[in-house]
Amino acid sequence: MTRLAIMSFAHLHSDFYAGAIAGLPEIEIAGVWDDNPQRGEEKAAHYGTRFFATPEELFAPENGIQGAIVTSENVHHKRDVLAAAQAGVHVLCEKPISVSMHDAQVMIDACEQAGVQLMIAFPCRYSPAAQRLMTMVQEGELGEILCIKGTNRGENPGGWFNDPSLAGGGTVIDHTVHVVDVMRTMLGQEVVKVYAEIDTLFDPSLPCDDAGVLTMNFEGGCVATLDASWSRPDNYPTWGDVTMAVIGTGGNAWADLFVEHVDAWRPADGTYLWEPYGHDANADLIADFARCIQTGAPVPITGHDGLKAMEVALGAYRAAETGEPVALPLA
Amino acid sequence: MLTVAICGAGGLGRNHAENYAAIPDAEVALVFDVVADAAAALADDLDARATTDEADLWADDIDVVVITTPTPFHADYTIKAAQAGKHIFCEKPMCRTMQQGEAMLQAVADAGVTFMVGHVLRFFPEYVLARDLIQSGEIGQVGVARTSRINTLPGGPNSWFCNYELSGGVTLDMTIHDFDWLLWTLGPARRVYSVGVPERMPPIDYGLTTIRFESGAIAHCEGSWADLGQFRTSFDIAGSAGLLRHDSTQMATLQTQIRGGAEGLAAVQVPESPAVKSPYLLEDEHFVQCVIEGREPAISGDEALAAVEVALAALASNEAGGKVVQL
Numbered sequence: 001m002t003r004l005a006i007m008s009f010a011h012l013h014s015d016f017y018a019g020a021i022a023g024l025p026e027i028e029i030a031g032v033w034d035d036n037p038q039r040g041e042e043k044a045a046h047y048g049t050r051f052f053a054t055p056e057e058l059f060a061p062e063n064g065i066q067g068a069i070v071t072s073e074n075v076h077h078k079r080d081v082l083a084a085a086q087a088g089v090h091v092l093c094e095k096p097i098s099v100s101m102h103d104a105q106v107m108i109d110a111c112e113q114a115g116v117q118l119m120i121a122f123p124c125r126y127s128p129a130a131q132r133l134m135t136m137v138q139e140g141e142l143g144e145i146l147c148i149k150g151t152n153r154g155e156n157p158g159g160w161f162n163d164p165s166l167a168g169g170g171t172v173i174d175h176t177v178h179v180v181d182v183m184r185t186m187l188g189q190e191v192v193k194v195y196a197e198i199d200t201l202f203d204p205s206l207p208c209d210d211a212g213v214l215t216m217n218f219e220g221g222c223v224a225t226l227d228a229s230w231s232r233p234d235n236y237p238t239w240g241d242v243t244m245a246v247i248g249t250g251g252n253a254w255a256d257l258f259v260e261h262v263d264a265w266r267p268a269d270g271t272y273l274w275e276p277y278g279h280d281a282n283a284d285l286i287a288d289f290a291r292c293i294q295t296g297a298p299v300p301i302t303g304h305d306g307l308k309a310m311e312v313a314l315g316a317y318r319a320a321e322t323g324e325p326v327a328l329p330l331a
Numbered sequence: 332m333l334t335v336a337i338c339g340a341g342g343l344g345r346n347h348a349e350n351y352a353a354i355p356d357a358e359v360a361l362v363f364d365v366v367a368d369a370a371a372a373l374a375d376d377l378d379a380r381a382t383t384d385e386a387d388l389w390a391d392d393i394d395v396v397v398i399t400t401p402t403p404f405h406a407d408y409t410i411k412a413a414q415a416g417k418h419i420f421c422e423k424p425m426c427r428t429m430q431q432g433e434a435m436l437q438a439v440a441d442a443g444v445t446f447m448v449g450h451v452l453r454f455f456p457e458y459v460l461a462r463d464l465i466q467s468g469e470i471g472q473v474g475v476a477r478t479s480r481i482n483t484l485p486g487g488p489n490s491w492f493c494n495y496e497l498s499g500g501v502t503l504d505m506t507i508h509d510f511d512w513l514l515w516t517l518g519p520a521r522r523v524y525s526v527g528v529p530e531r532m533p534p535i536d537y538g539l540t541t542i543r544f545e546s547g548a549i550a551h552c553e554g555s556w557a558d559l560g561q562f563r564t565s566f567d568i569a570g571s572a573g574l575l576r577h578d579s580t581q582m583a584t585l586q587t588q589i590r591g592g593a594e595g596l597a598a599v600q601v602p603e604s605p606a607v608k609s610p611y612l613l614e615d616e617h618f619v620q621c622v623i624e625g626r627e628p629a630i631s632g633d634e635a636l637a638a639v640e641v642a643l644a645a646l647a648s649n650e651a652g653g654k655v656v657q658l
Contacts, residue, residue, distance in 0.1 A: 146528045146531065146535065146537065146557075147526070147527070147539060147557075149553055153569075193653055195524050195541075195653060197541055197549045199549070201472065201473075201474030201547060201549070201571065202474045202569065202571050204571070210474070211474045211549055213475065213541050213549050213551050215526055215541060215653070217526070217652075223526035223527070223528075223539070224526075224539075225526070225539045225541065225551060227475060227477065227551060229474065229475045229569065231474060231569035231574070232569070232574065233569075233572075233573055236574065245553075247528075247555070247557045249531070249535065251559070252557060252559065323522075323655060325524075325653050
């Protein structure tokens, strides 16, 4: 049995992870802390676990917490990861790892010094389609990879995601990192240049960006674009998408990770929705984190991976501000 | 009755020639090509004369010259046709360089002849409908407009399309359709950024172009000559009040499989959307009406050159290894 804690239910993915744990018999939610006590109490009750008023109480030795899932607002990832590390608890941190290179490096260093592992929540790594695509690319089935066209579009999640003081930006900090992580993993290369058009175009009243189209150069010569926009309307039949078109000298491949669905029309309330099916990558992500805790194996998605993906988003913002492509790594 | 000469007997030369043969107000009298066999083959099918002497194009009995040569020759033939007083239909892209395009516009203005470039998306019903919906405010202000145009390498590895200096590759030759539609729909463009691999031709060209418009809208255009399947197009236009999406692979009203092969198991599969009048025929009918009535065509020379400007900016951005090109 692996005893995990959840630190904050601010990020909506926290419910995905908690729900996935409910279906994993070897993992239990051994405690919850949240800087919003009312939300923390409610969630603890909902998932049949205990709420603790402070991280110190949560990580008290008698609770036996082995790992913490950090799903607070982006700017608070550092606070919560450092609290877990100081308690000697391994961490699975929601993406993006942080909102600045400095904070991300502080988090990575703190976990290293504490002797705990820091894993970043990139569930797309566990998508069977993404895994098959990454394997095809790595084994050369598509030849040399020339170009990749990616999208991670969605509905605007609202709430603190629209508050740059909590999220560190808008749609670009939110939606860049998943696809960039898959791209750099399958290519085994880093982004060396990024350009972006970023603006607030769908809801002009927002204090953050909601449209972003990035262009990236990888060190090996592959070029890629990524549409990271909150461009799906509120009545879109699903939350959004993660897609990649991969053009290689030996062939082409198209991945659409969340396309599996049954069309559903409900005349009573006028809705048309996708009823999704397919593999739950969130459960694999949690189970793999628990495996690494139990066996001491290195986590497959490191803090460095989180930092490098975030760096592309930060570079994109700088490119949009200056109107020029930005060289990576950031100076 | 307009007397039409076809200048360039390739695939689109045949397409337009067959259309003009079907338009009651026009007849194809002459087919010119520097390759005698090509001119003869098309001319025979249309009961027209074949020639390899371009001077025949400027003869008094010709009213209209349809220019369907490789791109770099559009300017020379257009200017000579204008000077001979011919009305001109020119395939897209209008020209290979801005200097060529400006000289073409000057020549047709001086001659006072009708001039139209074949941006046929203006006659594709799904693109017309999407533009109408956008312009009537159905999706509010356009935020991110994405287009895709995907094909196999045209003409085979030895064709002029595979010569970047001649064709400009997929971005100038094919993605320009989407550039024209976006300019027509969203207004002027401000800057362009593009990546691609035209140096891989043959067998591959592929380009991804981001355009920022004066309206604020961002467009992302995929052009592929890297594909191994059916030609297809799509768009996804997201606005502040809604979303428009179209995928040609989902809209085939007729799909056919023809049994073949030794065991009768191999098949030729063809998806299609038969139309009473093809967009190319609608385009040619429009041009004929404009010539007869002395009207300005729906696609002005300035608009055609603006689309070339965006495409050349994309090529320049890519050639520079990633450079923002201001328009």
